[in-house]
Amino acid sequence: MIYQVYPRSFADSGGDGIGDLPGITSRLDHLAELGVDALWLSPFYPSPQADAGYDVADYRDVDPLFGTLADADKLIAEAKARGLRVIVDLVPNHTSSAHRWFTEAVAAAPGSPERQRYVFRDGKGPDGAEPPNDWVSVFGGPAWTRLPDGQWYLHLFDSGQPDLNWDNPEVRAEFLDVLRFWLDRGVDGFRVDVAHGLIKQADLADWQEPQEILSGSEVDKPRPPMWDQDGVHEIYREWRRVLDSYPGERILVAEAWVEPAERLARYVRPDEMHQAFNFEYLLAAWTAPAQYAVITRSLEATDSVGAPTTWVLSNHDVVRHASRLGLGTASGRANGVGVDDPQPDAALGLRRARAASLLMLALPGSAYLYQGEELGLPEHTTLPDEARQDPTWARSGHTERGRDGCRVPIPWEADAPSYGFGPTDASWLPQPSTWAEYALDRQRGVPGSTYELYRTALRLRREHALARGPLRFLSSGDEVLTFTNGDLTVLTNFGADPAPLPAGAQVLVSSAPLDDDAVPTDVTVWFRVV
């Protein structure tokens, strides 16, 4: 079970309102008590923060906002002392425009070796005033920006995130060295950002479709020229050889918004990455047939290449599942919720989120948790627009709220300034005034709290070796999903009527109180039949 720490929002030791590495170190006991196996840290590298650190200016250092390299070493050592493994984020698709390579490229002439590290092209039209192709940025607006000398550079994300040219051997060599830099410091692996984007179709052909990170390489659709090109795989094979040359198990995890599951499975073939995020699962509707289908498909696809299946419900890019499952729409990737949008039903969302998490934590493979979900934390859906910092909001011409609502700093103590996020009231995104009830100190030791539910589930997951499986479905009806994993039986009721438990069922944990011997709507229960 891997826990995602979003450094700027986890714990602030300095009081400037931005979380930092010493803050994370000071809260490692929480992660150990919760029962996580590993943490994945979102980027903490020097960065202008045009995309919350996913615009890296130096891959071998720590941004002063978050601390120092010595703080990173201390965090890794303290985590290890508690038996926690540490995975760091690697952002190879693009650098920041403040990276030395890009400033050199801008200063150099068109056609120079400095420009070959990125994707520079002349524009179209008589004076080259039109972008080289019609691609648009994932965050909205054109995917090309023009320099004063007339050339254009590609950025699939923000203009502050120029795409690297992975056909250039110098780029490949640089990242092998970056991998070694962090492996030498003792990290246990890398979460690879936009792993499906590094290689672009050589002709950079136009693509008339609207650009989304998950534009899907669905079987019946042509593959977009910027995503999931076959050439990415040899890069990961080379990286795998580097990781395998280090002692211990070091892992690569792909962030690849690729569909269908069979296509995603190619990233985790035996000589490539170890795991890939299962976004199809995150996006699946809250119905028994949809959950049955996605679980079955995911297991089949990863089994076919011998890799562990992964499960994820929330991260720093999507609406938190405690709110997403309380929205009218059953599925989909809402790109933020604003104050004048339909608001989620908080009670329904939390009830379903607890049921969904308990279902997820019973599945074989690797589960990924996002900080705060163990508190049942909702999305901040009434964040003032002036406070928004996600580039999506501006680049979409204020049509997409973006991801700030899931990135709000964590409440630790109900009655402390910034709910214990830091020593002062400062918080880089305002915390809702209603968050005291979610604070860790209001839930710790309280039977039935979301925190204690997660703790129990993680303890049982370990005791019953649920990560190992095997999973066997007993029912996949329209309303109830039942399966066994080892000696446990798991039942989720998606229907309107209570679902009876079988005779002799001995309940180990349930996501909400049962109704005599029946499982109410939107509840998951783990039991043994004795």
Ligand code: NOJ
């Ligand atoms: C995926 C990351 O999770 C997201 O936060 C980021 O904006 C993009 N990649 C670009 O790096």
